[in-house]
Amino acid sequence: MFLNSLRHFSFWLLDTLKGGHVKKHYTEVTSILKAPNSKNAEAITSKHIGSLLKHATETTAFYKPYTGKTKIEDFPVIRKTVIQQNFEQFESSIHRGKNNYKVSTSGSTGVPFFLFQNAQKRHRNHADVMYYYNSCNFKIGNRLYELEVWRDHNKKGKLISWLQNVCQFDISRLTDNRIETFLNLLKTDNQKGKTLLGFASAFELIAQYLERNNLNDHNLGINCIIANSEYLNAYTKNTLNKHLDIPVLSRYSSEEIGMIAQQTLSSTESFKVNHASYHLEILAMDSDNHVAPGEFGRIVVTDLFNYAMPIIRYDTGDIARYKLDDDGVMEFDQIEGRKMDLIYDTKGNIISSFVVYTKFYKYYKLLQQYQFIQQGQKSYEIKLNIHDDDFPFEKDLIADIKSDFGDDAEITLTYVDEIPPLSSGKRRKVVNNYKLLN
Structure with a gap:
């Protein structure tokens, strides 16, 4: 479709005019994630780790006591409450008061939580998302349906939605009538290469509706369904694939951190970890020791690019089990959700x-x-x-x-x-x- 190609071209042209930041990050992310264990990838990530630790110890009050430490394991594991109670100590003196971005989440506990991110972190996050979208046969400019709870604080305007080719479908009350409306919307949308992104629970309700009514439609022009924010169970994955003939994948990300891992078309059951932008650890439930492959542990993330508020060894509260692929690269084979649950x-x-x-x-x-x-x-x-x-x-x-x-x-x-x-x-x-x- 001509308009979609124009949108794609316009996105990269605008990025070029602004300095090509997203393109530079996207190139690096792609290079690293194609071969995370290569000497080139290890050299790049090692440099990022060193720069982050140096920046954190020199510009934040919280990490100043760790000056001279060069290994991530030398730093403490922190939780959301630690950041909340010491918020200003996590802010970098270089970035405080600058034109940072505020990202927030209510979390599964309903407790508000927010962080500041610098511009380069935002560029990196855009590049991360684009890389994983491309791994699902979606490119910028194509039609994207976002199934979420949309309100004034997060909903895009009509012009922005049209320019980005995004349809924000509200799932506050996903009744049978509402699901029927959504399916009819897909049927009347003649664009090809569509992608659906939304809460796993919303897709489960749609799967149940299709199953109850024995509905099949293999010609909706959808490339992929990506479930986020919640656990994607096998029933939803298999039922949607059966009735719509579409691959259904799961994404693991968060508003405050970013794009951590996702299943892809070449890895439909395992989560490909974003080793390009994060240092990931899986730690024991009752200690900060690393667990072995095949064991469940806490997901602990070090964000290599948020210099406004450096976050080192952040316990996400989620549980995962990992394995090593044929090249010895860590990937998640199961994500359980929050430790509290x-x-x-x-x-x-x-x-x-x-x-x-x-x-x-x-x-x-x-x-x-x-x-x-x-x-x-x-x-x-x-x-x-x-x-x-x-x-x-x-x-x-x-x-x-x-x-x-x-x-x-x-x-x-x-x-x-x-x-x-x-x-x-x-x-x-x-x-x-x-x-x-x-």
């Missing part, structure tokens, strides 16, 4: 949230929503929002849960009319009100 069997062993999701797949045609809550060491509550007045599989569901959580598990089923989302629009399917790990 880890759940345990009656003996205190961690149970993957994936196990919980699988318990409900067979009942999806009967369910509008569900939520699994650990209320105590042995007590669990299941909230069900059902389509009809009756759910005849209570005993089967309870027995299935006990098979993994323990025969002594105390399970309560509660029927509700609505399971409201968080203020961000995200939906927590697994909740732990009994915290075994603090």
Whole structure:
């Protein structure tokens, strides 16, 4: 489509006129991520690490005590609360008060959190996003549908949306009628090479709708679906692929940090880690020791490009398991979500949230929503929002849960009319009100 090509050309022309910052970063990101273990990539990232540590210790009060330290492991692991309580100490004296960008998130806890980012960090983040978009056969200028909760504070104007070829579809209340509206919108949009980006829970509701109504459409002109912000379960991935014949991938990123990892068309099950812009560590649950491949641990990120507020060894609160590919490069094979929402069997062993999701797949045609809550060491509550007045599989569901959580598990089923989302629009399917790990 001519307009899309013009948009693509205009984006790069504008970047060139502004100094070509995004292009320079994109070239470097591409070079590193094509061969993260190459001597060239290691030399570049080593230089970035050294520059960041030097900058942080020389220009921030928080990191000044670590002056002279040259290894990331010499620095403390920090959490969101540490930054909140010492905000000004994390600000670089060089960048304080300058034309920085404010990025914020309510997080899954609903607690507001924000950081400042300098211009080069923003350019790098744009380059990161573009690289991963390209790995999903999407290029700037093509049609992008963004499924999220859109309000005045985050919604783009009509002109910007047209210029960027973006459709911001609101999913605040994704009823059957609303899903039908969305599908009709896709059908009447004649543009090719479309990409869908949005909350995993929204795509799950769309998958359920397609399955219930036995709808198939393999000619919507969509290249790829990218789910973000929440866990993408196998049901959603497989069902959308079956009914729409479209690859469905998962993205791991955050507003305050940026683009950390994503599944790609060449890696549909594993997350390709952004080694170009971040130093990633997977640390034990109860210590700052590194875990071995195949073990779950905390995702700890060092942002190599935010000089306005250097963030070193930031504990994201999320849990992942990693493996090494054929070239010895770390990639995530599973991301579990937040540590605060880890759940345990009656003996205190961690149970993957994936196990919980699988318990409900067979009942999806009967369910509008569900939520699994650990209320105590042995007590669990299941909230069900059902389509009809009756759910005849209570005993089967309870027995299935006990098979993994323990025969002594105390399970309560509660029927509700609505399971409201968080203020961000995200939906927590697994909740732990009994915290075994603090």
